[in-house]
Amino acid sequence: MAARRNDTIRAIEEILRLRRAERLADRPLRAELRTVREFLEDIAGPTVTRAEAARLLGLSQTALDRWIFKDEISSVITPLGRREIPLSELVELLEDVERVRDTGIRRPLAAVISERRRRSSESVDLDR
Numbered sequence: 211m212a213a214r215r216n217d218t219i220r221a222i223e224e225i226l227r228l229r230r231a232e233r234l235a236d237r238p239l240r241a242e243l244r245t246v247r248e249f250l251e252d253i254a255g256p257t258v259t260r261a262e263a264a265r266l267l268g269l270s271q272t273a274l275d276r277w278i279f280k281d282e283i284s285s286v287i288t289p290l291g292r293r294e295i296p297l298s299e300l301v302e303l304l305e306d307v308e309r310v311r312d313t314g315i316r317r318p319l320a321a322v323i324s325e326r327r328r329r330s331s332e333s334v335d336l337d338r
Contacts, residue, residue: 218262221254222297226304257286257294266304267319282323 228247232240258266264274277283284299303322310318310325 218254218258219266221250222258222262222266222300222304225250225254225301226308229301229305251297254297257288257296258300259292259294260285263295263300266300267307269319277319277323282327 225247228243228250232243232247235243260271260274260278264271267274274283278285278293278295283295283303285293285295288294303319306322306325307318310321315321
């Protein structure tokens with residue numbers, strides 16, 4: 211089980227590297243990188259365990275669970291009844307945390323969550 215967890219974490223780290231490379235690459239290379247990234251995403255699966263997500267985000271599972279409980283980080287219930295993080299949510303969070311960390315902010319995940327909360331409160335409800 212630990213080997214699979216390490217493989218998943220490594221796959222997600224490589225997905226992040228490929229996404230960075232895609233942004234910098236010219237169009238033909240970008241298409242090649244996207245194919246490889248999508249293959250890794252298929253291998254990683256649609257969701258990630260809370261333990262894997264916590265490890266990648268650099269926090270405890272208890273802290274992650276608090277963010278989930280407050281609906282600050284999305285989660286889903288798998289068919290087996292486990293609460294997991296969608297891969298797309300985790301990758302987006304990791305990219306945002308990396309971007310914020312590069313600005314020198316000390317608690318990048320908290321800053322990302324605060325920014326998401328602020329944007330959400332400013333969004334317009336089109337159904338009103």
